[in-house]
Amino acid sequence: VAGWAGGRNWIDSSSLMLRLTIPSQILNDSSLNFSAKTDPDDENIVAMKQLDDVVEAKKKASGIEINWDNFWSDFPKDYSVQQIAAFVLQCKPSTQLNQIINSSVDKKNAIIKTVSSPEYQLC
Amino acid sequence: MKRRDFLKQSVFASAGSMLIPAFLKPFELIAKSNLSGHKNLVIIQLSGGNDGLNTIVPYGNDVYYQLRNTIAIPQSEIIKLNAMQGLNPALAPLKEIYDQGWMSIINNVGYPNPNRSHFRSMDIWQSASDSNQFLSTGWIGRYLDSNCQMCKYPYNAIEVDDTLSLTLKGDTKKGIALQNPDKLFRTTNTPFFGKLIEHDKEHLDEDNLGYLYKTMIETYSSAGYIKETTKNYENNFVYPESAFAKKLKTVARFLLSGLDTRVYYVSLSGFDTHVNQIAQQKKLFTQFSEGMNAFVKELNNNKKLDDTLVIAFSEFGRRVAQNASRGTDPQNASRGTDHGTANVMMLFGGQLKKQGIFNDAPDLNDLDAGDLKYKVDFRDVYATVLNKWLNVDNKLILPDATGTMEFI
Numbered sequence: 157v158a159g160w161a162g163g164r165n166w167i168d169s170s171s172l173m174l175r176l177t178i179p180s181q182i183l184n185d186s187s188l189n190f191s192a193k194t195d196p197d198d199e200n201i202v203a204m205k206q207l208d209d210v211v212e213a214k215k216k217a218s219g220i221e222i223n224w225d226n227f228w229s230d231f232p233k234d235y236s237v238q239q240i241a242a243f244v245l246q247c248k249p250s251t252q253l254n255q256i257i258n259s260s261v262d263k264k265n266a267i268i269k270t271v272s273s274p275e276y277q278l279c
Numbered sequence: 280m281k282r283r284d285f286l287k288q289s290v291f292a293s294a295g296s297m298l299i300p301a302f303l304k305p306f307e308l309i310a311k312s313n314l315s316g317h318k319n320l321v322i323i324q325l326s327g328g329n330d331g332l333n334t335i336v337p338y339g340n341d342v343y344y345q346l347r348n349t350i351a352i353p354q355s356e357i358i359k360l361n362a363m364q365g366l367n368p369a370l371a372p373l374k375e376i377y378d379q380g381w382m383s384i385i386n387n388v389g390y391p392n393p394n395r396s397h398f399r400s401m402d403i404w405q406s407a408s409d410s411n412q413f414l415s416t417g418w419i420g421r422y423l424d425s426n427c428q429m430c431k432y433p434y435n436a437i438e439v440d441d442t443l444s445l446t447l448k449g450d451t452k453k454g455i456a457l458q459n460p461d462k463l464f465r466t467t468n469t470p471f472f473g474k475l476i477e478h479d480k481e482h483l484d485e486d487n488l489g490y491l492y493k494t495m496i497e498t499y500s501s502a503g504y505i506k507e508t509t510k511n512y513e514n515n516f517v518y519p520e521s522a523f524a525k526k527l528k529t530v531a532r533f534l535l536s537g538l539d540t541r542v543y544y545v546s547l548s549g550f551d552t553h554v555n556q557i558a559q560q561k562k563l564f565t566q567f568s569e570g571m572n573a574f575v576k577e578l579n580n581n582k583k584l585d586d587t588l589v590i591a592f593s594e595f596g597r598r599v600a601q602n603a604s605r606g607t608d609p610q611n612a613s614r615g616t617d618h619g620t621a622n623v624m625m626l627f628g629g630q631l632k633k634q635g636i637f638n639d640a641p642d643l644n645d646l647d648a649g650d651l652k653y654k655v656d657f658r659d660v661y662a663t664v665l666n667k668w669l670n671v672d673n674k675l676i677l678p679d680a681t682g683t684m685e686f687i
Contacts, residue, residue, distance in 0.1 A: 164487070164490055165415055165448070167490065167491065167494055168443045168448060168453040168454075168455075168456070168494070169433055169443070169453070169455045169456065169494060169497065169498035169501070170441060170442055170443050170455070170456040170457070171442070171443070172491065172494050172495060172498065173463075173466055173467055173495075173498055174441075176472075176495070177466055191440075191441050191458075192441070192442060193326075193440065193442055193444075193546070193548070194326060194327075194548040194549075196326070196327075196396075196397035196398040196401055196594075197397060197398060199326060199327035199328070199397055199548065199549065199550065199551035200327070200551040200553055200554075202327065202548055202549040202551065203327055203549050203550065203551040203552050203553070203554070203559050204553070204554050204555070204559075247488060250475070250478075251478065252474060252475050252476075252477055252478055253475060255474075256471065256474055256475065269471060272471065273475065274475075274488060274491035274492050274495055275488065277491055278487060278488055278491070
């Protein structure tokens with residue numbers, strides 16, 4: 157087994173865009189429309205069941221309860237979204253991201269934008 | 280979203296190009312005429328280890344019938360190509376292609392010290408490594424890395440899928456994966472992402488965040504380019520309903536719309552036929568051959584077949600003898616085959632040098648512990664494609680392979 161290649165190797169356009177869009181899809185309670193490839197070691201199962209080549213993971217992100225109150229309660233009451241964003245991100249947000257956060261319609265929206273940014277992918 | 284907002288966000292609509300990061304500008308500047316007419320490569324991955332002996336059947340050899348008493352294809356059903364080999368009947372739609380001289384079959388393709396793990400052997404085929412060598416880049420990825428004129432942008436190599444295979448991942452460059460132009464455009468070209476990359480200069484450092492932004496900007500821009508360019512062509516050919524055929528239809532649309540893409544990648548999975556091989560292969564071969572038939576004909580009708588080469592491979596073939604029945608009751612026979620070694624590769628295109636069967640059929644009397652011995656190293660096939668079709672020096676990508684085979 158090859159194992160995980162390190163560094164930037166995992167980043168390609170599709171993996172990055174998937175990661176950037178997952179938060180908004182889950183938090184906006186919409187569905188994920190994404191099909192993963194068959195795991196090589198599951199090929200015999202696919203063949204045995206005579207399934208189609210890919211199983212569409214086109215289902216609602218069910219079983220996920222979104223509890224914003226719980227989220228807000230993790231922060232001091234007087235924390236601004238900027239402060240929450242600064243806490244959530246491991247690096248300084250770009251000027252653009254800052255502007256987007258500042259001009260969001262509400263706090264929820266600001267947080268969704270924050271976790272949909274490339275900045276949020278860094279750890 | 281209002282139409283006006285949409286246009287503002289769209290890469291191509293903005294007259295002032297305010298949304299286009301400076302380093303991506305050449306996307307638009309490349310005149311189409313410079314690049315149309317280039318040669319294309321389409322790679323088809325048959326995942327799971329397709330049984331080559333029941334694909335291109337050595338019906339002229341008694342050993343085949345002796346070792347496969349319940350899963351051999353009866354002579355009467357075989358679509359004969361020469362006195363030794365013929366097509367599985369489920370591949371009937373390929374006969375027409377074959378007869379036109381648009382198909383070539385390379386027997387006994389493999390590599391030394393074959394590995395029987397799906398994962399590992401696919402890794403070897405995708406990275407084009409030795410059996411005991413671990414590479415983290417794919418052979419098409421390294422082609423993109425070679426910096427040739429036609430491999431500067433992610434969309435120069437496209438996989439029609441939601442995820443990108445190792446094959447298309449290079450060290451500094453990667454291809455792009457998409458199911459269809461609209462879906463990629465919808466997920467990438469949102470007002471939010473558009474705004475995020477508005478002032479791109481800030482992010483173009485070589486650090487990790489810079490790399491993420493660069494990838495995002497490239498995806499954003501590629502999605503716009505692909506969506507815009509593919510408007511040039513609507514498929515005018517009827518394809519069967521399978522997911523695989525749909526992918527080929529997408530490739531045909533990309534090819535015929537004049538997209539500046541040289542390599543396309545498509546996979547079809549489910550070939551791990553330990554059990555009930557006849558039915559499963561029949562189902563997959565029907566999808567494969569009907570899809571290929573439509574694809575090749577659509578390209579030919581649009582005078583693009585001469586510029587297209589399709590290569591179909593699988594990570595390994597299967598053992599020559601069918602596997603043992605499970606239990607003593609012959610009714611419980613698994614009627615399948617287990618992981619093997621060398622395999623057949625199928626090639627399609629309008630410019631094949633040796634049409635039909637390229638080399639000798641597998642020698643079933645000279646086996647290696649029940650497995651076929653490989654005669655052609657798959658990396659020599661790749662290297663030949665790189666040298667003669669994609670016009671890059673294969674030594675940059677596959678230093679040890681010889682790119683001088685005579686199939687193209």
